[in-house]
Amino acid sequence: MSKIQLRQIAHGRSGDKGDAANIGIIANDQKSYELIEKHLTAEKVKKHFAGICHGKVERYEMPNIRALNFILHNTLGGGGTVSLKHDAQGKTLAAALLRMELDV
Amino acid sequence: MKEKIRIASGQGFWGDLIDAPYHQVTKGDIDYLVMDYLAEVTMSILQKQKNRNPNLGYAIDLIDLMKKILPITQKKGIKVITNGGGVNPVACADAILEAAMNLDIGKLDVAVVLGDDIKDCLDEIIQKGCELKNMETGEPITLVKDKLLSANVYFGAAPIVEALNRGADIVITGRVTDTGLTLAPMIYEFGWDMKDYDLMAAGTVAGHILECGAQSTGGNFLGDWESIENFTEIGFPIAEAYPNGEVIITKHENTGGKVSFDTIAEQLVYEIGDPKDYITPDCVADFTSIKLEDVGKDRVKVYNVKGKPETEFYKVSCSYKSGYSATGTLTYSWPQALTKARKADRILRKRLQYLGLEFEEIRSEFVGYNATHENLAPELDEDKINEIVLRFSVRSQDRNTVNRFGQEIAPLILTGPPSVTGFAGGRPKPKDVVAYWPALIRKTMVEPKVKILELK
Numbered sequence: 423m424s425k426i427q428l429r430q431i432a433h434g435r436s437g438d439k440g441d442a443a444n445i446g447i448i449a450n451d452q453k454s455y456e457l458i459e460k461h462l463t464a465e466k467v468k469k470h471f472a473g474i475c476h477g478k479v480e481r482y483e484m485p486n487i488r489a490l491n492f493i494l495h496n497t498l499g500g501g502g503t504v505s506l507k508h509d510a511q512g513k514t515l516a517a518a519l520l521r522m523e524l525d526v
Numbered sequence: 527m528k529e530k531i532r533i534a535s536g537q538g539f540w541g542d543l544i545d546a547p548y549h550q551v552t553k554g555d556i557d558y559l560v561m562d563y564l565a566e567v568t569m570s571i572l573q574k575q576k577n578r579n580p581n582l583g584y585a586i587d588l589i590d591l592m593k594k595i596l597p598i599t600q601k602k603g604i605k606v607i608t609n610g611g612g613v614n615p616v617a618c619a620d621a622i623l624e625a626a627m628n629l630d631i632g633k634l635d636v637a638v639v640l641g642d643d644i645k646d647c648l649d650e651i652i653q654k655g656c657e658l659k660n661m662e663t664g665e666p667i668t669l670v671k672d673k674l675l676s677a678n679v680y681f682g683a684a685p686i687v688e689a690l691n692r693g694a695d696i697v698i699t700g701r702v703t704d705t706g707l708t709l710a711p712m713i714y715e716f717g718w719d720m721k722d723y724d725l726m727a728a729g730t731v732a733g734h735i736l737e738c739g740a741q742s743t744g745g746n747f748l749g750d751w752e753s754i755e756n757f758t759e760i761g762f763p764i765a766e767a768y769p770n771g772e773v774i775i776t777k778h779e780n781t782g783g784k785v786s787f788d789t790i791a792e793q794l795v796y797e798i799g800d801p802k803d804y805i806t807p808d809c810v811a812d813f814t815s816i817k818l819e820d821v822g823k824d825r826v827k828v829y830n831v832k833g834k835p836e837t838e839f840y841k842v843s844c845s846y847k848s849g850y851s852a853t854g855t856l857t858y859s860w861p862q863a864l865t866k867a868r869k870a871d872r873i874l875r876k877r878l879q880y881l882g883l884e885f886e887e888i889r890s891e892f893v894g895y896n897a898t899h900e901n902l903a904p905e906l907d908e909d910k911i912n913e914i915v916l917r918f919s920v921r922s923q924d925r926n927t928v929n930r931f932g933q934e935i936a937p938l939i940l941t942g943p944p945s946v947t948g949f950a951g952g953r954p955k956p957k958d959v960v961a962y963w964p965a966l967i968r969k970t971m972v973e974p975k976v977k978i979l980e981l982k
Contacts, residue, residue: 433749437797446795506889506919514898
């Protein structure tokens, strides 16, 4: 087993949907998609964002573009205009997820 | 029927690059210019402007822009479609027509799409049994009705198609979906049946790719972002659409940025929920069916898109007043920048407590350390960090409470930790907090209206 940082095999984009954030992660190639499809689970994402995401995490697969889409509920401090967060729209959360190290 | 049409995105939001639409109409051939100006927050800002002046309430930048591009678009036969009409599309169209009078461009038909603004007929709608329940909490809208700032239905492509059928050169709408702006010209030009849901989904996906402007052509690209050339003159996206629903996303030659599988894939996942159910007023598009293929330099083919029938509802977006917030910042320098900023944070919290001020929320962030990524930020070696900005925010329903907080920031300069600066902006002022109320309404309860205004 070895460790690989998600940043090495994927990229992505994040944004807001009310108080939920969405993070789309796109694998760089098919082999990397198979890795994230297997290892980048909703549970791991929830644990990664402990203290930031206060709700459930849902995962959706998009194998057609080698992507996984995560919805992180109760994450943006009330959402868009209510939130006091500097990153009220969760724009930097995709980068925050790319920090994760996967055991593969 | 045309064998293809080229639809160009000119704005991704109100505040985007001012000259992007001008470059789209001058740097190459296009048939349509579509511009998305409306975010949820924009509607409440525009409503406030209209409350102060009944002739305002639309994206005011549009008027100068139209003055500049109308002689070009009318000569080349480019039609312009935009939701920049905001909460006052008629006033917007009137202002455009007035500006056009001095341009010597001949006949001009401006269509206005109305009917999305339901703020003034909410009582009637509620009486008819539609509670406009909050989609997230299930609460009825009567709870916030007295504080409502705006209430708008999201219409789809249909009223724009009607406007084009009636000969419009320019279509100015209120709250129409971003995707509808791009789908409509495809329906109109190719005579698509609006019950052909695969075609509706194909145009909707193209609209999603175009709706955030250069975010699909290399802007905000988190992949190999350093490989993006010439951000300075970044080209905005163009959808080259074909009658069979295939679309090629591209941009004008000799512009900056990049169109590739990767840049398009990032935009496809932007702000979506369940990718199998991307719901619009026109259809439910299945984003897991989309195929992308690099077919040339800065050319990506988007095809195989599948769709399902639209739902019986329109989405409604309401905004309402929900108290006040304020943010103050102070900058602490080396040595011990973070330690000093943390100390200042604790002092400030205690002072607010001693003053007996109560807030819904107090939040402190340390810019340079954890303002983004929060507790995921790695521990830092304080000796190697030159400065930290303390960003301190509060929110309360009471304006005076927020205002009193604003008076406590500057005093920290002389009464707290040393080597602090960055307070030149004055006291943080309370600003209105606008909250959102997403709801659904049966399509049978509202009807879009199209009105044509002419310059002869």
